[in-house]
Amino acid sequence: MPMRSPMSTVLACAFLLNACLVQGGGSLSAAETVQGLGEPGKAIRLAAVVGGSEAESQITLNRGDRAQIIATAHFDSGQLRDWTRKVVYRADPAGVVSVDSQGLITPLADGAAVVQVGGEGLSASVKVEVRHFAHPPQVNFTDRISPLLTKFSCNGGGCHGKSGGQNGFALSLLGFEPADDYDYLVKEGFGRRLFPAAPDRSLLLLKATAAVPHGGGMRISRDSDEYAELRLWIEQGMPFGSDDDPVMESISVYPKQVIMPLDGEQQLQVLAHYSDGSIRDVTRQADYTANNRELGDCGANGLMTALGQAGDVAIMVRYLGQVAAFRATIPRGAPVDQLPPVRNVIDGFVFDKLKDLGLPPSPVCDDSTFIRRVTLDIAGRLPTFEETQAFLADAGPNKRADLVDRLVDSDAYADYFSQKWAAILRNKVDPQVQRDGNFRFHDWVRTHLNENRPYNELIREVVTASGNEVRNPAVNWHRQVKSVEEKVEDTAQVFLGLRIQCARCHHHPFEKWSQDDYWGMAAFYSNTREKPGQKVYAIRGIAQSRHPKTQALVRPKPLGEETLELTADDDARVALADWLASKENPFVAKALVNRYWKHFFGVGIVDPEDDMRATNPASNEPLLNGLAEHFIKSNFDLKDLVRTICKSSVYQLDSIPNDYNASDRQAYSRFYPRRMPAEVMLDSIDALCGSQTRFTGLPAGMRAVQIPDHGGVNNGFLNAFGRPAGASACECERNGEMSMQQSLQLLNSDDIYNKLVGSRAQQLATDPRSDEEKIEELYLRALSRPAKETERTAFLAHLAKFEANQKRGAYEDILWTLINTKEFLFNH
Known part of the structure; x- marks a missing residue:
């Protein structure tokens, strides 16, 4: 592509300074005066907790144990503040326990003591009993030593927990196999790692304290509690523990x-x-x-x-x-007294949260912003010039809701969301399989969405699909997701919003799911087979999987439920589908509404959207639960969900921050700008320039969002802007970040040059209308808004420098400049 002229570059720089998208901004001077919770008032009570609740302010300790006191001040304003590091501690009588300034209790001798806690005229106390100090019970390896190896990353994936270990010493990943770890430590290496006759000379302690060279550096200090615990265990002869130890x-x-x-x-x-x-x-x-x-x-x-x-x-x-x-x-602590109207179930939950946070929302966006935003999000395209003109001229009170209805009922909605689902369901090119099945599967998904059949029916048809792709296109999912393990993991990630891959080999490190849970799910697919001709079917027999560690046979068991008793004649997938499609299923509705919420807001109520777990809680639990309940009551109506989201006041908030919410990324106090997906951006550039991208092997006129599968189109622009390959069910495969490669694509690639010389520039150059009218049209096409006076003046000055027979190049410059603005590239 020829470089753009110096004049167009100068014009672009001036224009970008004037018309860039505002993503941050807003003076924080007002916010700085807001002190979060505000002054707490007068402290009226002090509570000290050592056993997990105020009712259990006592604890029993053995030698080597520690106990953390939590000191909480209660104020007359109703506020609570942590005073753990503010109060003074005193143990009575002395010599039984010590308490440091952080509230940590350390036993010193057998006996009973009371720890007095005081500050600012208030007091509280906790009771401590120390037992077995002179003769401590044996240290249990699983309970006391293995957690230390985890805490100091010894058994992490980057150290001795990786496959094959590190420097001749291996541990199980994150300590999930303590019996094996015990053998590695105690019995391997001719016992040289541990020296009970002189514990301080044990290689384990010398390495951990860096007293001898250690690739991981110093992990603990000699005066630490952890060192004392390890030393005591070695001194006791490295006991593993007995079968009757408490678990x-x-x-x-x-x-x-x-x-x-x-x-x-x-x-x-x-x-x-x-x-x-x-x-x-x-x-x-x-x-x-x-x-x-x-x-x-x-x-x-x-x-x-x-x-x-x-x-x-x-x-x-x-x-x-x-x-x-x-x-x-x-909380931010600002007054939240000016809220948009509550239009549906979404607004009440979000506005309640904003009140709790003291985080005022941005105002509702203008009509130009709304038509562009909602058309991109629902239809995956820019609104046309005619659509924008008509919408901006419409003075009706329901025009936004009417627009949402038209878009949801349009073919473009089915095109855009069928591509989304085709990617999630891994509809990708397989060199060993004819591509016809991909086309049929995409068409099947599109029909499902266009006819608005219930979402739980789509799940049922995918999971239980049998036959060949001609008669039942849904079998394509089983062809793409071939192994039992892949089916289990995709089922959980796509339909349940759960990442259970870790539980294939060991207990999930961040969740409650065990290997038993994983292989109980695997049993549902254990009888699924595929034979030549791509026919998928279930064989007769008892559905069961084999636990890879215990070798025990595991019967079908939905996650979090009881084991199912199925006969040899039952297709276990039907039982799985019954559970997945049930309105009582605890995961499916939440996972779906969270996935769609991320589509429209750029961040999930739980984020990542397919990693829902107790340790990754929702940013707004009532919103997630309320929207899921609404979805279930609608009989899993996807179009109704889209309408509900897009008609809410929350979705219609401006993206420009106010004095308080510039840093908000989770409370939805404003709309979060995000770059257009690769396919939408390519189609939008084509629509603006009057060009058409051709995709090898696909019909002429097909838009990028209509491409039926992944991996079959090698387009430099789509690759640069993060179109996923379809290798994973995770939508994280799509990269929405900006990069230098993308900037070069937009500024100086052959792809963009060939679009700039398309029909739009030629049409405008020969159009008898005034330059003012044509600039206005370009703005309405690109940004769905009229040009600002400064923008209009800059472009008119540029056009005035060209003779009539050179205007095409001038309009190419203007198109190029608009394409390279953040306001064009981002949905805001």
Whole structure:
């Protein structure tokens, strides 16, 4: 492509400064005066917790145990504040326990003590009993040592937990096989890693403290509690533990949820609960991960810190394969007294959240923004010049709702969303299979969406599909997703919003799903077969899978449900489909509405949209539950869901931030701008330039959003802008980020040059209308709004420099400039 002229480059620079999309901005001076929760008032009560609740302010400790006190101040305003690091601690009598300034209790001798907690004239106390200090019980490897290996990343995927281990020493990933890890530590290497006669000379401790060279560097210090625990275990002769030792069944975190200031802190306490009813404080042994580190983070000692931004943050707590979650709401504290009207179920839930956060929303967007936004989101195209003119001229009060209805009922909606679902269901080119099946599958999905058949019917037809692709195109999913394991994982990820891949080999590190759960799901597909001619069918026989570790046979079991008793004549997939399609299914509706919410807002209520778990909670739980309930009551009506979302006031909010919500990425106080998907962008450039992209092997006139499968079209523009290959069911395969390659495509590629010289520039050059009218048309086509005076003046000045027979080049310059603005490239 020839480089654009220097004049057009100068014009573009001036124009981009004037017409770039505002994604941030808004003075924060007003927000800085808002102090989140505001002044708490007068402290009227102090509570000290050591056993997980105020009713259980007592704990029993053995030698090597620790206990974290949580001190909470209650104010006359109703606010609560963490005072754990603000109060003073005193143990009475002295010598039984010590308490540091962070509220951590350490046993010193057998006996009973009371820890007095005081500050600002208020006091509280906790009771502690120390047992077996002189003769501590044996340290259980699984319960006490394995968690330390996890905490210090020894058994992580980047260290000794990776396949084959590291430098001759291997551990199971994240400690999921403690018996194997015990053998690796104690019995391998001729016992050189551990030295019970002189524990401090054990290679394990020397390496961990970096007393001898260690590739992982220093992981613990000699004066740490963890070192003392490891040393005691070695001193005791490295016991593994006995069969009658109590088994840890769950963990809990205290507090579970708080409202905290923008710059606040909250100490957490984590308790392990055992089969004999005992509890143990594992606050310093647990692992903490924040789901949004822009809002808050948590250190290894369990101290969660807010980072000055409003929103909700969750801390995932993990210990010995068990998980729990702590949630903090961090309000901005601004008045929320001017809200758009509540139009449907969505608005009430979102506006309630904004009130809780003290986060005022941006105003409702103008008509130009709305028609462009909703047409791109529903139809995957720009509104036409004629559609925009008619919409802007319409003074009717229901014109936005009417527009949504027209778009949802249009062929373009079915085109756009069938491509979305074809990608999710992995409709991709397979060199070993004829492409006809891909076309039939895409057409089947499109018909399903166009006729608005219930979503749970689509699930049933995919899961139970039998026969060949001619008579039943849905079998194409089974042809693409071939193995039992792939079917299990795609079923969970696509229809349930769950990522259970980890549970194939070990207990899921972030969830409750075990290998038994995984292989119980696998049993549903155990009798599914494919034979030459691409015919999919289920063979007769008892549906069951084999557990890869225990070799036990596992019968079909839906996630979180009881095992099903099926006969040899039953197609187990039908039973799975019955569960998936049921209105009582706890996952399907939430997963679908969350997936569609992300489509329209750019971020899921749970994000990523297919990773729904207790440790990745929704940013607005009532919204997720309410929208899922609405979807179920509509009989899984996808078009109704699209209408509900797009007719809400929340969807119609402006993307330009106000003084308070520039940093909001999860409360939906404004619309979040996002780059157009690759196919939509290519079609939009074609529509603006009057050009048409040809795709090899596909009919002429086909738009990019109509391409039926993935992997069969090698288009440089689509590749550069992140069109997925269809290798995964995860929509994360689509890359929505900007890159240098994309900038070069837009600025100086042959693809763009060939479009600029298309019919639009020639038509405008020979059009007898005034240049003002033609500039106005271009703006309505590209941005769905009239040109601003400064923009109009700049372009008219540029056009005035060209003779009549050179105007085509001038209009090419203008098209090129518009294409390269963020306002064009982004849906906002």
